[in-house]
Amino acid sequence: MLGRGLKRKLSDYEENMAGLSSAFDSSRNLPYSLKRQLVLNMCLTKLQTYKMVVEPNLHRSVLIANTVRQIQEEMRQESSQQPVNVCPIENSLLMVSDDDMSSAISSILKDLDFMEDISPPTSLVPAGDDEPKSPESTCLKLEDDRQDLKGAECVFGSFEISNSTSYLKDLAIDDIFEDIDTSMYDSDFCVPPLMTPRPPSSATEETLKTFPSCNSSSANNIPICRTDLSELDHIMEILVGS
Amino acid sequence: MAGVAGGGGGGGGGNDFQWCFSQVKGAIDEDVAEADIISTVEFNYSGDLLATGDKGGRVVIFQREQENKSRPHSRGEYNVYSTFQSHEPEFDYLKSLEIEEKINKIRWLPQQNAAHFLLSTNDKTIKLWKISERDKRAEGYNLKDEDGRLRDPFRITALRVPILKPMDLMVEASPRRIFANAHTYHINSISVNSDHETYLSADDLRINLWHLEITDRSFNIVDIKPANMEELTEVITAAEFHPHHCNVFVYSSSKGTIRLCDMRSSALCDRHSKFFEEPEDPSSRSFFSEIISSISDVKFSHSGRYMMTRDYLSVKVWDLNMENRPVETYQVHEYLRSKLCSLYENDCIFDKFECCWNGSDSAIMTGSYNNFFRLFDRNTRRDITLEASRESSKPRAILKPRKVCTGGKRKKDEISVDSLDFNKKILHTAWHPTDNIIAVAATNNLYIFQDKIN
Numbered sequence: 278m279l280g281r282g283l284k285r286k287l288s289d290y291e292e293n294m295a296g297l298s299s300a301f302d303s304s305r306n307l308p309y310s311l312k313r314q315l316v317l318n319m320c321l322t323k324l325q326t327y328k329m330v331v332e333p334n335l336h337r338s339v340l341i342a343n344t345v346r347q348i349q350e351e352m353r354q355e356s357s358q359q360p361v362n363v364c365p366i367e368n369s370l371l372m373v374s375d376d377d378m379s380s381a382i383s384s385i386l387k388d389l390d391f392m393e394d395i396s397p398p399t400s401l402v403p404a405g406d407d408e409p410k411s412p413e414s415t416c417l418k419l420e421d422d423r424q425d426l427k428g429a430e431c432v433f434g435s436f437e438i439s440n441s442t443s444y445l446k447d448l449a450i451d452d453i454f455e456d457i458d459t460s461m462y463d464s465d466f467c468v469p470p471l472m473t474p475r476p477p478s479s480a481t482e483e484t485l486k487t488f489p490s491c492n493s494s495s496a497n498n499i500p501i502c503r504t505d506l507s508e509l510d511h512i513m514e515i516l517v518g519s
Numbered sequence: 520m521a522g523v524a525g526g527g528g529g530g531g532g533g534n535d536f537q538w539c540f541s542q543v544k545g546a547i548d549e550d551v552a553e554a555d556i557i558s559t560v561e562f563n564y565s566g567d568l569l570a571t572g573d574k575g576g577r578v579v580i581f582q583r584e585q586e587n588k589s590r591p592h593s594r595g596e597y598n599v600y601s602t603f604q605s606h607e608p609e610f611d612y613l614k615s616l617e618i619e620e621k622i623n624k625i626r627w628l629p630q631q632n633a634a635h636f637l638l639s640t641n642d643k644t645i646k647l648w649k650i651s652e653r654d655k656r657a658e659g660y661n662l663k664d665e666d667g668r669l670r671d672p673f674r675i676t677a678l679r680v681p682i683l684k685p686m687d688l689m690v691e692a693s694p695r696r697i698f699a700n701a702h703t704y705h706i707n708s709i710s711v712n713s714d715h716e717t718y719l720s721a722d723d724l725r726i727n728l729w730h731l732e733i734t735d736r737s738f739n740i741v742d743i744k745p746a747n748m749e750e751l752t753e754v755i756t757a758a759e760f761h762p763h764h765c766n767v768f769v770y771s772s773s774k775g776t777i778r779l780c781d782m783r784s785s786a787l788c789d790r791h792s793k794f795f796e797e798p799e800d801p802s803s804r805s806f807f808s809e810i811i812s813s814i815s816d817v818k819f820s821h822s823g824r825y826m827m828t829r830d831y832l833s834v835k836v837w838d839l840n841m842e843n844r845p846v847e848t849y850q851v852h853e854y855l856r857s858k859l860c861s862l863y864e865n866d867c868i869f870d871k872f873e874c875c876w877n878g879s880d881s882a883i884m885t886g887s888y889n890n891f892f893r894l895f896d897r898n899t900r901r902d903i904t905l906e907a908s909r910e911s912s913k914p915r916a917i918l919k920p921r922k923v924c925t926g927g928k929r930k931k932d933e934i935s936v937d938s939l940d941f942n943k944k945i946l947h948t949a950w951h952p953t954d955n956i957i958a959v960a961a962t963n964n965l966y967i968f969q970d971k972i973n
Binding site: 302331335343344346387 | 863
């Protein structure tokens with residue numbers, strides 16, 4: 278039910294957008310602020326759509342993010358010059374706060390980094406170079422990367438898992454935690470970026486709900502799982518024993 | 520020298536000649552299979568071979584037939600020479616990502632022996648393919664029968680020398696090198712160096728230098744990835760080696776700039792030797808200014824003195840000695856400037872058009888929408904718009920110039936901007952290295968046009 282309603286809302290929205298964009302192109306009477314708001318909404322919608330795709334297009338994301346930043350900057354300058362001049366029409370459209378925009382851009386770009394650049398490029402850095410950007414001077418095979426990831430950074434690990442929504446649906450929560458070196462969860466340093474305060478988008482909310490244990494208190498949940506397993510073993514022993 | 524080429528009819532390419540339809544390859548079906556969409560077109564150094572790559576990871580090579588005196592009109596037709604599957608779809612289990620098999624670029628190597636070599640790449644892996652002919656086979660082996668069955672060595676009483684006998688021509692393609700695991704982001708360009716030993720591959724943030732013989736190592740020569748990805752504002756969109764100076768290459772960016780780098784100055788070419796950027800025209804500023812300034816292709820002229828860049832609405836020719844502005848600017852479809860919002864909404868504004876030079880660098884060609892493509896003559900400043908369509912596909916039919924009506928009354932044979940089909944885009948075109956033969960990829964069809972000298 279909810280899904281159907283959501284879909285209808287989206288396609289209506291798309292139709293409205295198409296109508297609005299041709300209005301933007303053809304009409305000369307649209308006030309500048311309205312045009313700007315329209316473009317901003319389109320940008321944010323696109324960025325939102327990209328968030329839900331497994332591998333967003335980096336080129337497009339950067340171009341759209343730059344456009345948003347540019348509009349943001351313009352609006353900021355305007356508001357600092359004229360603090361009291363808000364067009365009533367603007368309020369009824371999707372008004373997005375500065376923080377939302379910045380965080381949307383940041384999260385898109387961060388996602389692209391985590392999703393893509395986990396295995397560093399194979400490259401030789403010769404001696405005497407100014408700033409070696411790739412500290413790896415030996416060939417890295419993909420298998421080595423897997424081992425490194427599992428052991429090392431839980432921040433990367435948890436963020437990657439919670440971001441890839443299709444991955445989530447296929448696995449049970451316990452299966453994911455089996456792979457992770459749980460000793461890392463004892464560290465205070467380990468706080469996934471998801472918990473940074475910002476208005477959550479629908480996609481983010483969904484992932485947060487699916488993983489109630491994917492936060493800094495997860496260390497407490499692991500022992501509970503372990504207790505469950507040992508209890509199960511105990512029960513099995515009794516059953517088999519008798 | 521600076522100038523803008525406006526509209527106008529007339530022939531493109533100089534010397535008052537006209538373009539004629541020659542051939543079209545591909546299915547006629549209205550229903551286009553996604554895998555058949557052509558994603559790259561490239562002539563080899565002699566122009567005798569024409570390679571295409573498609574979204575399904577296949578490479579098809581056409582060969583020009585030798586001119587036949589008895590049939591002077593079928594001047595050098597291109598026929599299928601070899602077809603092979605270059606790349607397969609892959610799944611990266613670590614990141615849960617599918618790697619597309621689409622061929623992004625094909626680049627030929629200069630021919631050094633009887634075999635032909637080309638580099639083909641998808642988003643992540645570059646492959647060196649050897650295409651060789653076999654028109655003879657050996658007969659009369661000692662150790663095996665004609666069927667290939669091994670003969671019992673004890674039964675052999677006499678030895679003979681195998682003789683070579685002619686057979687039907689067989690063209691074989693075999694992968695000789697696979698250059699993998701060097702690109703985190705999507706590869707957009709490959710370019711063979713003039714030293715014929717090395718080549719570069721570029722993705723969104725990095726450029727790597729390879730030796731053709733060595734597959735397990737590459738040398739990172741450009742890295743624009745910021746320490747903090749949130750600071751990323753620019754990506755690499757195309758890169759190419761200079762045709763004569765093996766230490767020089769250029770790369771273009773999403774901000775409409777081109778950097779020329781000299782590999783002799785430092786190992787990591789993060790500091791450019793030259794920086795090409797045209798100052799923005801404040802009168803044409805819009806919300807989409809940056810997006811349409813993103814360069815989709817960069818090509819050196821054959822002479823090596825100029826380079827050409829393609830952004831969304833125009834083609835610019837730069838003199839390598841002048842960094843502050845291009846020497847020539849050609850408007851491809853300026854009528855789209857008033858439609859940018861709609862084009863942004865349907866993502867067409869992100870379409871990456873390529874451009875190419877003719878052999879003598881006197882003309883340039885690039886694609887547009889509605890299966891239109893544009894040719895500009897740099898000397899006469901005349902330009903022409905032609906269409907790749909089945910309707911004008913009669914043998915040796917002269918192509919009629921097309922015109923887009925921008926406003927006011929639409930003349931006969933003109934097409935209005937709103938009637939343009941934005942799904943029919945010509946992104947990939949190629950010009951024969953010496954002759955006036957052009958190859959134009961229209962979705963899943965390859966059109967070949969030739970000149971008809973009056």
